[in-house]
Amino acid sequence: MSTAMIKLIVSDLDETLLGADGSVSEENKLAIKKAREKGVKFVPNTGRGFASIQELLKVLDLYSEPDEYVISYNGGAIVENKNQKVLQTNGLSFEQASDIFNITKKFKDFDTHVYTLNDVFLYNPLSEDEAYLRTRGVNFKYLEADNLDEFKDTPIIKVITMNSDPVKQQEMAEAVLSGVYFDLNVTYS
Structure with missing residues (x-):
């Protein structure tokens, strides 16, 4: 013992x-x-x-x-x-976050979350994801632009994307990992 x-x-x-x-x-x-x-x-x-x-x-x-x-x-x-x-x-650079976002926004059956230190922004929101976030007490705003220019001087902590289909998740992971020039960890939740 x-x-x-x-x-x-x-x-x-x-x-x-x-x-x-x-x-x-x-x-x-x-x-x-x-x-x-x-x-x-x-x-x-x-x-x-x-x-x-x-x-x-x-x-x-x-x-x-x-x-x-x-x-x-x-x-x-x-x-x-x-x-x-x-x-x-431990955030992403503006360039890294933009690179990830520019890939994820091409997938119209996914939504993308952009996390700054104090806010969460949803791009292409899916109703099931909005409902989940609400049950977890997450206040979010909508990202109307199709770029992250408004965050150029704001630290971006993480970028995630959501779709509940595991096959589509794998397609997204492959697209992101093959489309960026920097080391990146992809996780599933």
Whole structure:
């Protein structure tokens, strides 16, 4: 038996800590509370922006707490909960984001999300995706332009695209990976 103490628990949110309805079970709330009482940090890790999980932080008693953190945007931002203080960002350059967007916008049966530090913009929105985002507390705006020029001076944290068909997802992944000049990780969620 190891005598090393656990100091940190990092958990994904959607379909991991959170149920299908977006709630945290009483059992998980209690386990997190007990771990925190023993000095263990609990850090939510999500693809969503940190602003969209503030209500969840209240449920977990982590809201606006100093020396408590959220990893958001799939690692694109690390934020201290107290005053939502951004400690680090790992975004895309404007050119990289534009290259990805210019490929994804050609697929009319996909929508594309452009994440800045504080906002999510939807291009070619699909109703099922809008409904999903609403159930997750994500506030979004519509991107009307067919380019990212309005973000030239705004850090872009990530660009994602959505279609629920796995075959089409693979086609998109191949198109993006073969169409960019830089190293890029493609993940599915």
